[in-house]
Amino acid sequence: MKPQLATLVDTAPSSNDWSYEIKFDAYRILVRIDRQAASKEKSTQIFTCNGHDWTGKFSRQVKALGKLNVDTVWLDGEAVVLDDNDLPNFQKLQNAFDTNRPQDIAVYFFDIPYLNG
Secondary structure: OOOOOOOOOOOOOOOOOOOOOOOOOOEEEEEEEEOOOOOHHHOEEEEEOOOOEOHHHHHHHHHHHOOOOOOEEEEEEEEEOEOOOOOEOHHHHHHHHHOOOHHHOEEEEEEEEEEOO
């Protein structure tokens, strides 16, 4: 599974058939929760848009996601760190990863491409 990445365009579509999302200064991630996983440690995993397993960088989020009442789900979102004005700050996000501060990271989910079959 891959996240739905933004497509750069010159103007917004004129049709009402389109929806859009804000582009954050963040890392796009995919979350996979599978209660039937072979090991409890693998029941919730977080991947980058390139497929790298970053579960270890999101210990606090993994714990919260583990409380969701689902059997199997994929969630598509972005990991951000907000500055003092509640705006995403990419440097602060990188610092949170570098200093092992998952408590500073918020995740915004945009899509549920798969849910319980």
